[in-house]
Amino acid sequence: MSVTKELVTERLRSVSGPDFSGNIVDLGMLSEIFIADGKVFFSITVPAERADHMEPLRAAAERVVKAIPGVTGAVVTLTAEKKGGGMEAAPPPRPAPPRPVPQRAAAPAARTPPPAPPSRAPGKRGVPGIDAIIAVASGKGGVGKSTTAVNIALGLAANGLKVGVLDADIYGPSMPKLLGIHGRPESADGKILKPMLNYGLKVMSMGFLVDEETPMIWRGPMVVSALTQMLREVDWGHLDVLVVDMPPGTGDAQLTMAQQVPLAGAIIVSTPQDLALIDARKGLNMFRKVDVPLLGIVENMSYFIAPDTGKRYDIFGHGGARREAERLGVTFLGEVPLEMGIRESSDAGRPVTVSRPNGPEAAVYRDIAARVWQRLQEEKGAGASGPAIVFE
Numbered sequence: 517m518s519v520t521k522e523l524v525t526e527r528l529r530s531v532s533g534p535d536f537s538g539n540i541v542d543l544g545m546l547s548e549i550f551i552a553d554g555k556v557f558f559s560i561t562v563p564a565e566r567a568d569h570m571e572p573l574r575a576a577a578e579r580v581v582k583a584i585p586g587v588t589g590a591v592v593t594l595t596a597e598k599k600g601g602g603m604e605a606a607p608p609p610r611p612a613p614p615r616p617v618p619q620r621a622a623a624p625a626a627r628t629p630p631p632a633p634p635s636r637a638p639g640k641r642g643v644p645g646i647d648a649i650i651a652v653a654s655g656k657g658g659v660g661k662s663t664t665a666v667n668i669a670l671g672l673a674a675n676g677l678k679v680g681v682l683d684a685d686i687y688g689p690s691m692p693k694l695l696g697i698h699g700r701p702e703s704a705d706g707k708i709l710k711p712m713l714n715y716g717l718k719v720m721s722m723g724f725l726v727d728e729e730t731p732m733i734w735r736g737p738m739v740v741s742a743l744t745q746m747l748r749e750v751d752w753g754h755l756d757v758l759v760v761d762m763p764p765g766t767g768d769a770q771l772t773m774a775q776q777v778p779l780a781g782a783i784i785v786s787t788p789q790d791l792a793l794i795d796a797r798k799g800l801n802m803f804r805k806v807d808v809p810l811l812g813i814v815e816n817m818s819y820f821i822a823p824d825t826g827k828r829y830d831i832f833g834h835g836g837a838r839r840e841a842e843r844l845g846v847t848f849l850g851e852v853p854l855e856m857g858i859r860e861s862s863d864a865g866r867p868v869t870v871s872r873p874n875g876p877e878a879a880v881y882r883d884i885a886a887r888v889w890q891r892l893q894e895e896k897g898a899g900a901s902g903p904a905i906v907f908e
């Protein structure tokens with residue numbers, strides 16, 4: 517039986533609206549429903565001020581859809597109700613003076629603030645052999661931060677750089693799975709660990725050191741000491757860039773990490789919806805607070821290309837992150853489509869940048885990686901000594 521929009525809509529009538537009044541269909545809370553290859557995509561619009569409590573509603577809708585025979589997957593997201601097209605639920609903009617955003621000729625998609633001096637926060641020791649450490653972060657979980665981090669790392673490597681990945685998502689390490697790496701790191705002297713290797717990347721993750729089933733009740737200080745060990749007690753050798761996949765969110769643990777690691781810059785991953793952007797802004801502010809330069813924002817799950825017709829659908833409000841980046845004077849690094857191939861290749865431990873290097877998604881990630889590298893050079897200051905690389 518093929519899945520139809522009508523059938524999905526009908527089933528969604530069983531999901532109650534907020535306060536158990538009516539149902540989410542008749543209350544007009546659904547976006548357009550899109551179905552491709554048995555996978556169902558849509559978003560639910562909720563009042564911005566109550567968004568934090570709406571996750572059970574989202575989960576219920578996803579459950580109902582996944583239970584329909586013939587449905588092989590569902591992506592359901594919450595988006596905020598807009599009043600007058602603004603982002604009323606957003607916190608006020610930061611008080612810092614606005615920075616001019618000159619348009620760059622070399623990267624037309626990127627709006628770049630003038631180079632700021634590299635982070636010189638006191639007490640941050642560099643890691644010998646590593647030229648630049650960059651964080652990939654998100655204001656909240658599930659926006660595709662790890663997927664983006666790994667593909668940016670592979671994009672940088674594809675452009676000829678020596679790249680490492682440090683999975684700092686100590687609560688939910690995903691690099692072993694994303695990169696298809698199993699086993700335990702070795703140590704020649706019982707102290708310094710050798711990083712694991714795949715697809716040309718050197719990788720370290722808490723996932724290699726602790727069994728998946730082991731509950732990890734790390735408290736703030738332990739998180740930091742685990743991170744410090746993975747950073748400093750690993751034989752990274754020479755790296756042009758170490759990409760750190762941060763834990764999602766902007767809590768104390770993330771703040772401490774941002775403070776402890778000698779970061780050359782940070783990338784924020786967001787989905788286009790208002791709610792995700794509000795969280796992304798918290799992420800931006802967190803790095804500003806600890807004086808880490810912002811390399812830019814990536815919009816993930818930006819738009820959807822129907823595999824059968826090639827038609828583009830902006831079901832999740834494409835463009836929100838670009839507008840937000842422009843508003844805040846932060847570089848927009850690029851947009852990644854919602855693409856089943858990205859999900860499936862990640863799940864299979866073969867990220868799309870290596871499994872389909874000639875495909876459009878790999879090109880998107882390589883472009884983003886090129887902008888990241890360019891931003892890094894700008895932050896290091898004019899005439900930085902990096903390898904001379906020509907990006908396509």
Ligand SMILES: Nc1ncnc2c1ncn2[C@@H]1O[C@H](COP(=O)(O)OP(=O)(O)OP(=O)(O)O)[C@@H](O)[C@H]1O
Binds near residue numbers: 656657663764858
């Ligand atoms: N552009 C995309 N298209 C399709 N699926 C995607 C895309 N980006 C990420 N995903 C999928 O979304 C899910 C969440 O992605 P990921 O684990 O990278 O997010 P995260 O923000 O790191 O999550 P967490 O907060 O759990 O660490 C994964 O199943 C991933 O394969």
